[in-house]
Amino acid sequence: MVSHVGRGVISNNSGEIGGGLGGVHVVLKKGPWTAAEDAVLLEYVKRQGEGNWNAVQKNTSLQRCGKSCRLRWANHLRPFLRKGPFTPEEEKTIIDLHAKIGNKWARMAAQLPGRTDNEIKNYWNTRLKRRQRAGLPVYPMELLQQQFNHRLHQKPSQNITVSPSSSFASIISAAAAASSSTCHQNQHSRLNQNSVNFIKNCTSLDLLDYSPYLNNMNPSNSFPLPRQVNNNGLTSGNGFSYQNAQLFNQALLEKSLSFDINLGLNSAPDPVSTSTTNTTSFDPVGLLGMATGNNELSSIQNTIQTSNNSGYTRSDDVKGEASSDGDEEYDKVARGNSGLLGDLLEESQSIKRCKDNSEKNIKAEYDGLSADTFQDFKAGNTNGLSNPKHEAYSGAFISGHSTIGMNDEKAEATEEMNIMDEDLLSLLDCPSPVCIPDWYGVSSSTNNSNYSSREPSNITIAHVPNIKADEDDDGDESICCWNNMSRVLS
DNA sequence: AAATGTGTCAACCGCGCGCTC
DNA sequence: CGAGCGCGCGGTTGACACATT
Numbered sequence: 001m002v003s004h005v006g007r008g009v010i011s012n013n014s015g016e017i018g019g020g021l022g023g024v025h026v027v028l029k030k031g032p033w034t035a036a037e038d039a040v041l042l043e044y045v046k047r048q049g050e051g052n053w054n055a056v057q058k059n060t061s062l063q064r065c066g067k068s069c070r071l072r073w074a075n076h077l078r079p080f081l082r083k084g085p086f087t088p089e090e091e092k093t094i095i096d097l098h099a100k101i102g103n104k105w106a107r108m109a110a111q112l113p114g115r116t117d118n119e120i121k122n123y124w125n126t127r128l129k130r131r132q133r134a135g136l137p138v139y140p141m142e143l144l145q146q147q148f149n150h151r152l153h154q155k156p157s158q159n160i161t162v163s164p165s166s167s168f169a170s171i172i173s174a175a176a177a178a179s180s181s182t183c184h185q186n187q188h189s190r191l192n193q194n195s196v197n198f199i200k201n202c203t204s205l206d207l208l209d210y211s212p213y214l215n216n217m218n219p220s221n222s223f224p225l226p227r228q229v230n231n232n233g234l235t236s237g238n239g240f241s242y243q244n245a246q247l248f249n250q251a252l253l254e255k256s257l258s259f260d261i262n263l264g265l266n267s268a269p270d271p272v273s274t275s276t277t278n279t280t281s282f283d284p285v286g287l288l289g290m291a292t293g294n295n296e297l298s299s300i301q302n303t304i305q306t307s308n309n310s311g312y313t314r315s316d317d318v319k320g321e322a323s324s325d326g327d328e329e330y331d332k333v334a335r336g337n338s339g340l341l342g343d344l345l346e347e348s349q350s351i352k353r354c355k356d357n358s359e360k361n362i363k364a365e366y367d368g369l370s371a372d373t374f375q376d377f378k379a380g381n382t383n384g385l386s387n388p389k390h391e392a393y394s395g396a397f398i399s400g401h402s403t404i405g406m407n408d409e410k411a412e413a414t415e416e417m418n419i420m421d422e423d424l425l426s427l428l429d430c431p432s433p434v435c436i437p438d439w440y441g442v443s444s445s446t447n448n449s450n451y452s453s454r455e456p457s458n459i460t461i462a463h464v465p466n467i468k469a470d471e472d473d474d475g476d477e478s479i480c481c482w483n484n485m486s487r488v489l490s
Numbered sequence: 491a492a493a494t495g496t497g498t499c500a501a502c503c504g505c506g507c508g509c510t511c
Numbered sequence: 512c513g514a515g516c517g518c519g520c521g522g523t524t525g526a527c528a529c530a531t532t
Contacts, residue, residue, distance in 0.1 A: 030502070032526090054517070070518075071501070106520060118500075121521075126497060133496095 029063040033072050037062060041069055042077055050078075075116045082114030086123060094120055099139050 029037075040062050048055070050073065053066030062069065075081075086094070090112055097108045103124075105117035112120065131138055 032500075052517080066517075067503085067519095068501075074519095075500075103521065117520075122497095122499065125522095129497085 027063060028057070028065050028068075030068070033064075033076075037064065038072070038077060041072060045073060045077070075118050080114050081116070086115075086119075090115070091123075094124065095139065096143065098124060099143055 033041075040060050041056065041064075044056050044060050044062075048059075053070040053073075056062055056066060056069045057064060064072075093112060094108060097104075097111060101107055103121075105121045105124075108120050109115050109117040128138060
């Protein structure tokens with residue numbers, strides 16, 4: 001019945017008023033409102049008050065459906081509307097609220113006098129897009145840490161379902177619940193034990209900004225320290241490399257295949273069936289996607305890609321030590337973590353500069369490489385490369401602990417980290433680089449059940465070393481959670 | 491200067507909820 | 512109790528302006 005879909009067209013789509021008009025087809029206007037139409041609507045509301053929007057078309061000359069009238073009134077004509085850009089306070093409020101309640105625009109608008117849900121929604125979507133493009137997490141780290149700590153000490157009283165539209169607070173709740181819950185002790189897996197140890201040995205989860213929420217192996221549940229960025233845009237400090245981050249990703253993915261949150265925290269575990277009833281499939285991949293506001297799962301890859309390509313890894317530590325180095329670019333990047341649009345703009349520019357700098361420096365360092373090789377590596381194509389020079393170059397690029405451009409002291413500390421990385425790698429005895437499964441980019445909106453049936457085909461762990469699991473009895477319940485991983489390599 | 495990309499704004503659409511009959 | 516209706520919400524899209532290449 002719609003003659004056209006578009007702006008400024010006349011439609012005979014009677015929409016909601018169909019029934020009320022007894023089947024009379026009324027040509028309704030669509031598209032932008034004119035001043036004259038506004039005047040008519042204003043006058044009507046002045047006389048009749050808000051509501052009964054379908055009556056507007058009946059009682060006035062307006063050729064607009066009730067919905068359109070309501071929208072026009074709510075977003076443009078009603079009194080006390082605030083126009084213009086959001087203030088920093090408003091932006092902060094929006095970010096806070098979104099972290100708490102998710103995409104509840106109307107509820108947010110209720111907290112922001114004079115602002116409409118549409119405005120807030122537009123603002124958020126723009127911000128989201130921008131952060132995604134920059135490979136940044138949606139929420140400022142401070143906020144996340146605050147939320148996580150808060151949720152951690154709250155035992156959920158009811159089941160939590162995690163969906164793509166979940167607020168981050170609910171996701172964090174789920175992670176915190178899993179973290180503190182008593183988990184099933186059966187179905188041990190050697191790989192899982194190793195994963196546990198691996199994770200426990202990690203002090204920083206670089207490249208996976210929000211993976212800490214899933215890291216229920218951290219006994220203190222403390223938030224990991226972020227990486228630092230030196231003045232070449234290269235990462236340094238505590239943390240682990242791109243390769244190890246991928247291993248950690250893999251661990252999370254493995255975990256996703258079998259880790260169910262039983263959110264009935266006090267319910268007795270069912271030793272036989274651990275994943276079929278009353279459990280919510282816990283999908284770290286999807287959660288990470290959501291954590292960064294990206295339901296299409298590109299966030300992790302974006303982050304890794306950023307590091308891989310440029311050697312740059314963003315630090316979330318707004319108050320990080322790097323700022324004290326007088327590193328302006330770093331400061332700008334860190335400032336961008338406020339999540340405010342103005343800072344974001346500056347941040348993305350700084351990231352670009354950092355990236356350019358690091359590429360320049362690395363290219364200079366390994367000047368003997370051909371341009372093609374350089375581009376190949378940037379593209380992640382390292383297949384069949386055995387040139388030592390290239391390997392060094394690869395290391396500089398892949399590792400989060402490049403020493404290029406560092407002073408001796410920093411370089412020494414970073415070298416230590418690289419050694420640690422290698423140790424961790426050797427513990428897992430993984431071929432390097434670890435392949436990212438081809439299904440890794442699957443949207444988190446995909447039915448979670450898919451994950452349980454999709455083995456990561458590209459993960460190639462030849463064998464897993466026999467590492468004694470850390471079975472200390474210091475009350476580290478979280479081990480149980482990982483022990484709950486089953487069927488991973490069966 | 492033209493093409494392309496990006497941001498912003500405004501509007502439409504489908505869906506679900508609650509009320510009324 | 513169920514159908515019809517009004518309304519609100521959240522997702523999506525299109526137009527336009529501006530920035531970048």
